[in-house]
Structures are given as C-alpha cells and as structure tokens.
Amino acid sequence: MALLCYNRGCGGRFDADKNSDDACQFHPGVPIFHDALKGWSCCKKRTTDFSEFLSIKGCTRGRHSNEKPQEPLRPEVTSEKGDVKQHSGEEMIYQGPKSAEALEKERPSSSCYSYSSGLPATQAH
Numbered sequence: 001m002a003l004l005c006y007n008r009g010c011g012g013r014f015d016a017d018k019n020s021d022d023a024c025q026f027h028p029g030v031p032i033f034h035d036a037l038k039g040w041s042c043c044k045k046r047t048t049d050f051s052e053f054l055s056i057k058g059c060t061r062g063r064h065s066n067e068k069p070q071e072p073l074r075p076e077v078t079s080e081k082g083d084v085k086q087h088s089g090e091e092m093i094y095q096g097p098k099s100a101e102a103l104e105k106e107r108p109s110s111s112c113y114s115y116s117s118g119l120p121a122t123q124a125h
Contacts, residue, residue, distance in 0.1 A: 003066040005065060006067060008069065009056065009057070016066075022061040022062070023061075023062075024063060025057060026058040026061075026062065027060065040059070042060070043056065
C-alpha cells in the first residue's frame with residue numbers, strides 16, 4: 001500500500017519497503033510569507049506567485065516520512081506593546097465587552113432621592 005509523504009514540498013506517495021535515504025526531495029524549513037514574497041526558510045528562492053511557490057523543488061534529500069511534521073507554536077501576544085508569552089498548551093477563553101443590554105441591567109436605576117438631603121427629590125427643592 002502506498003503511503004503519503006508529509007515532508008514539506010514533497011506530498012508524493014511511496015512504498016515503505018522501497019524508501020531509501022535519497023528518495024525524497026523536500027524542504028526541512030518552514031514556509032515564509034513576507035509582504036508579497038513567498039519562499040522557504042531553508043532556501044533563498046522567493047517568488048510573488050503562489051503557484052510558483054508551491055512548485056519550488058526541495059533543497060534537501062532524505063527519506064520519505066508518513067508522519068505529519070509538528071507545527072511550531074506561535075508566541076502569544078499579551079499586550080498592545082507586543083510583549084510575547086510562550087503558549088503553554090492550555091486553552092484560553094477571553095470574554096468580550098458586555099452588551100448594551102447587560103450594562104443597562106447593571107446600572108442602578110435613577111434614584112428618587114436627593115443625595116444631599118436624603119429627602120425625596122420633589123421635597124428637596
């Protein structure tokens with residue numbers, strides 16, 4: 001049964017019994033997308049066309065692999081100043097701002113009493 005190679009830039013099918021040390025041509029690096037340029041961190045070739053990026057031949061030879069490469073964890077931005085916190089693997093749940101209806105329910109209703117005299121507003125004048 002033919003296995004699918006998960007090496008970046010390969011994607012071919014291979015037979016595990018015939019997998020040699022130079023059977024696969026792939027990119028050991030990660031894809032780089034900067035401004036309009038696309039390329040691989042392991043190669044110098046860059047292009048603006050996505051189809052050309054996908055067709056850049058691998059720069060390394062090795063064995064085919066049927067294991068998906070582990071994606072690098074992105075750092076977690078913790079403030080607008082760009083402070084970075086490493087992702088710990090825990091799920092973070094952020095609560096957005098309260099709706100206008102929720103804020104209306106939390107507001108104290110307008111008081112019938114004058115704050116200065118403690119008498120009802122109609123008698124305070």
